[in-house]
Amino acid sequence: MPIREGLARLEGVESIGQRPNIKEGTCELRTKNGRLLDPEVLSKHIYNIRVGARLRGVEAAVAGSLDKQGDNFVLRVAGSEDVLCLVALSRKVQKDADRRSPLPEDNAFKTLLSKWTGKPLSVQITGPLIRLEGKGLSLAVRQFELKR
Numbered sequence: 001m002p003i004r005e006g007l008a009r010l011e012g013v014e015s016i017g018q019r020p021n022i023k024e025g026t027c028e029l030r031t032k033n034g035r036l037l038d039p040e041v042l043s044k045h046i047y048n049i050r051v052g053a054r055l056r057g058v059e060a061a062v063a064g065s066l067d068k069q070g071d072n073f074v075l076r077v078a079g080s081e082d083v084l085c086l087v088a089l090s091r092k093v094q095k096d097a098d099r100r101s102p103l104p105e106d107n108a109f110k111t112l113l114s115k116w117t118g119k120p121l122s123v124q125i126t127g128p129l130i131r132l133e134g135k136g137l138s139l140a141v142r143q144f145e146l147k148r
Contacts, residue, residue: 010042086125
């Protein structure tokens with residue numbers, strides 16, 4: 001079974017892009033109703049369909065409201081009750097085709113926090129979804145766009 005067909009069988013998947021990005025080693029996957037897929041569930045699914053592939057990571061583009069919860073900055077996901085803890089990017093999902101290694105870190109997290117005025121801020125954040133102990137599902141900030 002090709003990986004595309006196997007991914008399409010995962011609950012919550014709406015569509016898979018027609019062609020993978022060979023240069024970066026990625027593919028686009030859209031979920032139903034904008035749900036977030038747990039990276040661990042997706043990794044196990046890919047392993048179980050036995051196509052010889054492995055999951056390096058899951059990157060998501062998530063719209064919501066930047067807010068602060070205790071000492072942590074969070075993204076309150078638009079249209080849901082989900083709250084993602086925001087963290088600095090330490091490793092990108094995309095690969096540098098020349099070096100076959102993850103692309104280097106950038107400073108989007110610090111730049112985003114510099115926009116914080118103490119009030120919720122409408123934003124779309126793109127970056128890897130990761131599971132951090134004690135923080136649950138988190139979003140590493142690779143890039144962001146302020147919404148009006």
